[in-house]
Amino acid sequence: MSPNMPGEPAYILIFKPDSNHADIDFGFLTRQGIDIQFAGDKKTMIRMMQVKQAGAVIAFYESEQNSTIDFLRYIMRQHPDTQRIYLTSSLDKEVVEQVINKAHVNYLLTLPVETEHLGKIISKALKRYYFLVNPSNRYDDLAGITADLLGDVNKFRDEANRDSLTKLLNRRSFDMMLTTAVNQFRERSIPFSLAIMDLDNFKKLNDTYGHLAGDQVLRVFGQIITRNIRHEDSAFRYGGEEFAVITCGERSKQMAVIMGRLHQQVRRKKIQFENQQIRFAFSAGTAFMRDNYSMTQLIQSADAALYYAKKHGKDQVISYETIEPDL
Structure with missing residues (x-):
């Protein structure tokens, strides 16, 4: 397995983008200069990860979700820096518990998902990946991640203090x-x-x-x-x-x-x-x-x-x- 060298752009590995998810156009990532690779089965994904580690893996829910969850669990153990993004149309409690407790996904999104929101999540995932694999950039990246978190906290605090209809203080x-x-x-x-x-x-x-x-x-x-x-x-x-x-x-x-x-x-x-x-x-x-x-x-x-x-x-x-x- 060849990890990305400092400064080298990471790629996104997408697992099982079958016809059920054709409505998601991942071309927006390419247009942003992000390299994306697709794989339709677990063996291909493992082989690709052994050649070069992905910055993030995107996996979809399927009826036989255990295979997907087992794969994400493999990624967690063998490539802990790679960020795990799981997209699902199921809100079944058992599914949610499995992807959180077994695969320890970093981001869990429900389908359908807006392209803009998915793009923001992928951007955060790559930022976190670079933070983990490039020690020389950790302080700068940590400052950026901290700023993002503080921005989110301030946003939520402001929303908690305001009336949602009039935008006045509550x-x-x-x-x-x-x-x-x-x-x-x-x-x-x-x-x-x-x-x-x-x-x-x-x-x-x-x-x-x-x-x-x-x-x-x-x-x-x-x-x-x-x-x-x-x-x-x-x-x-x-x-x-x-x-x-x-x-x-x-x-x-x-x-x-x-x-x-x-x-x-x-x-x-x-x-x-x-x-x-x-x-x-x-x-x-x-x-x-x-x-x-x-x-x-x-x-x-x-x-x-x-x-x-x-x-x-x-x-x-x-x-x-x-x-x-x-x-």
Whole structure:
């Protein structure tokens, strides 16, 4: 067996690309300058690996999957640096357990698989292979692999903190960031305000136009909020059709500016949905943090102002400070 020398490009060995998998065009690898070789049986694959080690082996699920798994297990033992990629259309628990526990595959993909995604997996597999066989490049490769992993972690962390529909920060993020804002107010006297907003007559809108239209309204409102807050402010989907904004600034002055812009733009906005034009409105309650407030009291104050806005006509922004004597 001849391993690849440092700097020498690795090739991809594809095992059993039968007619069932003809929809996968591996030509995209060739176009990227990657050498690919095919083999239809285990003996041919072993012979090819003895001549020159592959950077990665791609194997497909077949009805008699034991032969494929046994081959991958052979690769794991004889060529541990070669990356093992297993493609399967079966989600059978026994199959999954075998390819993980017996063959220790590096990547398990379900069919059908998008070419772009498969390409990314192969790229990661080759990067890992080069890391293992070229000791002189290990530090550079390790830095690259670490950067990829950190990028994935940051991506997943960001997704975990955001609402998937509106792309705004979610309720979990709201709780954490409001706690931070309260602590900064107490420790460093940094003022801030809170707004809680609610879309008016949203249930009626859903009943009239359908839930897909309602989702579109939520998305558009989220976009309008994002465009109208400053970098140092934060916007959240508070829950359902409720949204929240935390803004830094002298008492509620900055919040009033932001809420004013939001109201102007929402009143002018027409959403085109399936040949229908949809208009919507929102009500909001605002409150600024005070020395004697807890976080709960701040939320309750903004909620009380929102309730007042809803009760007295909707489609308006009410500051808790302006109605406090009436409550």
